[in-house]
Amino acid sequence: MxxxxxxxxxxxxxxxxxxxxxxxxxxxxxxxxxxxxxxxxxxxxxxxxxxxxxxxQAQRNEDYYFGNPVNAYLFIKHLTIDWNNIEEILPTDFAKDITHKWLFPTFEDYTGSAMGLMRLQDTYKLNTSQLANGDLSSKFKSKRLSALECYDLGRVAYTNGDFYHTLMWMQEALDHLDTETNNTSINKIDILDHLAYATSQQGNVEHALAITKEILTIAPDHIRANNNKFYYESIINNRTLAKQKRKDDTDINESTNLKLISTISNIKNYTINNERSNDDLEEQELYEKLCRQNGAQLSPKHQAKLFCRYRHNNHPYLILQPVKEEKLLEKPAIYLYHDIMSDSHIEKLKSLASPRLQRAVVRDSTTNTFKPADYRVCKSAWLRNEDSPIVARLSRLIEAVTDLSMITAEDLQIANYGVGGHYEPHFDFARKIENDAFSGLSAGNRIATWLTYMSDVEEGGATVFPLVGGHLKPKKGSAAFWYNLHPSGEGDRNTRHAACPVLIGNKWVANKWIRERGQEFRRPCLLDPMA
The missing domain is CATH 1.20.5 (Single alpha-helices involved in coiled-coils or other helix-helix interfaces)
Known part of the structure; x- marks a missing residue:
């Protein structure tokens, strides 16, 4: 004292x-x-x-609760942004006890979950208001987002230079603010300020000017708004002058320009341009369209070549219990095997993998190193045959069904997808332009992929093949199989595939990638490069 x-x-x-x-x-x-x-x-x-x-809400039903991406996002936000704000008003000793003794998500987790929500919004064409009001689907509802929570999502997009989503979420924050009484958690000027800049970056200068004028009616001395007003007016005036010059009309004066600007008063009068930017938007839209389908869209001619059957390959392992084989696509030949794993075995593999899960990495072809990437959002762990009899049993079963050697195959990869978890279109095989990505393993390229689904997914999360229209809905206990390489050893480009974002649910898979070495007499090479 x-x-x-x-x-x-x-x-x-x-x-x-x-x-x-x-x-x-x-x-x-x-x-x-x-x-x-x-x-x-x-x-x-x-x-x-x-x-x-x-x-x-979450206790005793955690998988269901966090299978809703809005709940998952709000929970991560709660443990990062909200707890951080509370920490600042707690006694110092108590705050230290919290931060030093307990694990918390990182800020990257928060931004990643926010971007996951926006990915779901794009892929499944969820209206911003629909998502903000918790209407994910007819079966699944979630909490209605507040104006502040909509603003926070817009801020994440803004910070990442994503003005497409910034515009939508700031407008949604504005709409929610108008319906909330006594809201002191967010300032309307902050929303308008971000909205004005985002809409200008999307090419809507007149709209940005109108929003800026609205800011100035609330705060006439707002420095940035006054500067932006002058900037937007200059752009509009220069644009008008250029248009008049093209018409060879040189008789234009300042009063005409000022009159043009003064007519901009009502924000809702504008048709707002807000287009997504993407390096390969055509493939992205094709992939997303396929994700929204309930199944493959195949012609009757292609459907006629598909079948279901019991298969035993004359293999001792399958004689008494043949596998249920369903052919889903003709080219590339993609098979789905049903009831491959029991629920009890799946739960044991999940419990074995859970403490080992780490963020999945992908190879950077320019640096020849592995690093986390936004286009693959999940955590994974690797299990060897020696880790569990269940892993060894699955390896034996894969060898029996595919008639391929597992000696040079990779270990079993267990993967669990997060908020909006996905894997954008990719090849499993290494292409020649990738500087022989798998040469270090001395086992050749990935000749085939075996993908076991370890959970059902309520909505989304399908495996799709954009070039051929393939769509595989996850079914717990089933497994998909396809060859990545032609018999000649050339990569089959039609196997380009993707894991659609998980809309509702908790997706677990087990990947087994089979290598070329050891398959020389099991799948002989052919001279025809496309055979």
Whole structure:
């Protein structure tokens, strides 16, 4: 406690009157402190109520709760942004106890989950209002996002230079703010400021000017808005001058320009341009369209070549229990094998892999190194045959079904997908332009892929083949198989495939990539490069 300044007072009544003034001032200061303390405690109490409500909904049904991407995003935001804000108003010792003893998601987790929501929005054509109001599908509902939560999503997009989503989410934040009473968590000017810049970057200068003027009606001295107003007006005036010049009309004066600008008053009068930017938007849209389908769209001619049958290959492992084989595509030949693994075996593999899960990495062909990538969002772990009899049994089963050697095959990769988890279109085989990506393993290229589905997925999460229209919906216990290489050893480009974003559910898969070495007599090479 700090030392107080003291004076002798009992010997003078006049000094006591001075001390009364001191107590009056101190009482007012104490009242202010008490009010601030009540506000702080009220903030903490509201936060505790949010935690209790979240725990109540999630406990005993965690997979279902977090299978909803909005719930998952809000939970990660809660443990990063919200807890960080609470930490700042907690006593120092208590705050240190929290940060030093407990694990929390990172800011990258927060931004990644936000971008996952936007990926779902694009892939499954979810209207922004639809997603913000929790209407993910007819079967699954989630919490309605507040104006602040919509703003936070827009901020993530803004920070990443994604003005396509910034525009949509800032507009949604504005719409939600208009319906929320006594909302002090977000300032309307902050929303308008981001919205104006995002819409200008999407080519809507007139719209940006109108929003900027709205900011100035609220805060006339807003420095950035005043500067932007001048900037947008200059662009519009220069554009008008250029248009008039093309018409060879040189009789244009300043008053005409000012009149043009003054007519911009109603934001809703504009047709807003807001197009996605993507290096290969055509393939992206084809892939997303296929993700939205319930199954492969094949012609009757192609469907006639498909079949279902029991298969045993005259292999001792399958004589008494042949596998259920379904041919899903003709070229490339893609098969689905049903009831490959029991639920109990799947749960054992998941429990074995869970503590080993790490963020999946992909190879960077320019640096010949592996690193995390936005186009593959999941965590994975590798299991060897020696790790469990179940892993060894699956390897034996794959060899029996495919008649390919597992001696040079890669270990079993177990993967679990996160919020909007996906893997964009790719090849499993290494192409020649990739500087012999798999030469270090001395086992050749990936001749074939075996993909076991270890969970059902309520919505989304399909495996699709964009070039041929293939669509495989995950089915727990089933496995897909296809050759990545032609018998000549050349890569089959029709095997380009993707894992669609998981809309609702928890997706687990087990990948087994089979290599060329050891298959020389099991799948003989042919001279025809495309055979």
């Amino acid at each position: 700090s030392k107080k300044t003291n004076i002798e007072s009992f010997t003078s009544t006049t000094h006591l009157t001075h001390l009364l003034n001191t107590e009056i001032v101190l009482a007012k200061k104490l009242e202010i402190y008490l009010k601030q303390e009540y506000e702080r405690l009220d903030h903490i109490e509201k936060f505790i109520n949010v935690i209790k409500d979240e725990i109540r």
